Amino acid sequence: MNKDNEQLDALENKVAKALGEDLKALFSPAGRTPDEVDRAVLDATRKRLVRPRRHRWRLVRAGAAAMAAVVLLAVVLNVTRDHVGRMHPAATATAPADIDHNGRIDILDAYKLARRLEGPGALEARWDLNADGQVDRADVDLVAFAAVRLDGGA
Ligand SMILES: [Ca+2]
Ligand SMILES: [Ca+2]
Structure with missing residues (x-):
C-alpha cells in the first residue's frame, strides 16, 4: 500500500513536470526579434508620432489666425458702423428699433423699451x-429679434 502511494506520487510528479514543460513551450515567445527589426519599428513609430504633432501645431496656428481674423473683422465692422453713424447720423437714427439712438440695434434696445413700457414715461x-x-410686449420682442439677427438687425 505504501509502495503504491509512492509510485502514484512519482507518476504524478512526472506528469506535472511534463505538463509544465509543455505549457511553457506553448506560451513562450517564438524567438528573439532581431535588433534591426526593433530599431525599424521604433523609427517608424517615432515618425508617426512626431508627424501629427506638427499637424497639431499647424491646426493651432490656423485656428489662431482664423480667430484673429474674426476679431479683426468684428473690430473693423464696429469701427465702420460707428464711423458711418457719426458721418451720417440720420442714416442710423431712423431705425425705429434703435431705442437709445446709438446707431446699433442690440439687446439693450429691447431691454430699454421693456423698461419704458413699465415706467411712467411717454411711449x-x-x-x-x-x-x-x-x-x-410684442414690439419689445421684435426689437429683441432684430438684435439677435445675424445681419445686425438694421
Ligand atoms: Ca441701440
Ligand atoms: Ca405694436
Missing part, C-alpha cells in the same frame, strides 16, 4: 414696430 409712436396701434 413714442415709432416704437410701434408691428404697427398694431400700440407699443407693447
